[in-house]
Amino acid sequence: MIITSTQNPRLKHLLQLQQKSSERRREGLFVVEGLRELDHCRAAGFEIVSEFWCPEVAGASLPPAGPNMVLVSPQVYERISYRGSTEGVVATVRSRHLRLTDLQLGAQPLLVVLESVEKPGNLGAILRSADAAGADAVIVCDPLTDLYNPNLIRSSIGAVFTVPTVACSSEECIDFLKQRGISILTAQLQDSSLYYHTDMRRATAIVMGTESTGLTQQWRQAADAHIRIPMLGRLDSLNVSVSAAILLFEAVRQRQE
Numbered sequence: 001m002i003i004t005s006t007q008n009p010r011l012k013h014l015l016q017l018q019q020k021s022s023e024r025r026r027e028g029l030f031v032v033e034g035l036r037e038l039d040h041c042r043a044a045g046f047e048i049v050s051e052f053w054c055p056e057v058a059g060a061s062l063p064p065a066g067p068n069m070v071l072v073s074p075q076v077y078e079r080i081s082y083r084g085s086t087e088g089v090v091a092t093v094r095s096r097h098l099r100l101t102d103l104q105l106g107a108q109p110l111l112v113v114l115e116s117v118e119k120p121g122n123l124g125a126i127l128r129s130a131d132a133a134g135a136d137a138v139i140v141c142d143p144l145t146d147l148y149n150p151n152l153i154r155s156s157i158g159a160v161f162t163v164p165t166v167a168c169s170s171e172e173c174i175d176f177l178k179q180r181g182i183s184i185l186t187a188q189l190q191d192s193s194l195y196y197h198t199d200m201r202r203a204t205a206i207v208m209g210t211e212s213t214g215l216t217q218q219w220r221q222a223a224d225a226h227i228r229i230p231m232l233g234r235l236d237s238l239n240v241s242v243s244a245a246i247l248l249f250e251a252v253r254q255r256q257e
Contacts, residue, residue: 002071003052006079010070014052014080017092021146028095030148035061035087040158047094052080058088082154095148098166100139100176109136109182110251111205112244113173115215118144124155125241131159133248138163139205141170174222177205183224186215187243189236192226200251208247211240 003011016023018031029049032038042048052070054077055062080090112130117123130138147167153160177184182203209215229246
């Protein structure tokens, strides 16, 4: 059987999960689009609840029929997919929420901490950089976006599943870092040193705020050092995801020397 109508109850449910964070929280489900993203999700041990496959789009990627598999027509797939190059699959997945105490950290962990970042695309891009730099975790403090927002998953290309990601309050995070002796480096323009003059070889948390308001005083006071990226033009800031990538790979450079 192939679903050919977007009025089908299962399709309506899928669209609600895509569009409403309240529905995702209420049901403990979220949506993953794309074969690569779904593979990362499965490898991380998430429970796949249902898979919606379009045979015409999937082609040779179409797996054998399984108990959680639903076939849809090209017209229906066009309605439920955001991108054209996603190999013909959209899935619903059971949510999983890590806590700070779930993180397994080595002797010199490298962490990214984000305070109140609200744009899913920025958070997704930061997760990609964190994966590329081998960061141990990303901690999102006082989040303004849901970690299973479809835009975040898409922009991270599945890195939300490859990098341990925790949502918590700033107070909880500061206590966690202090108790473990992890150096807190806050990215800010005021009262700061150039980032490449700061030791990132030890246990390090790179802390960043929003582009519009930066970090709150709470984080600035908790910091062990304030760091900045030199700005040589007329603007005084970079996109937060670009800044995160620069700082992460400075840590990588120092640790490889």
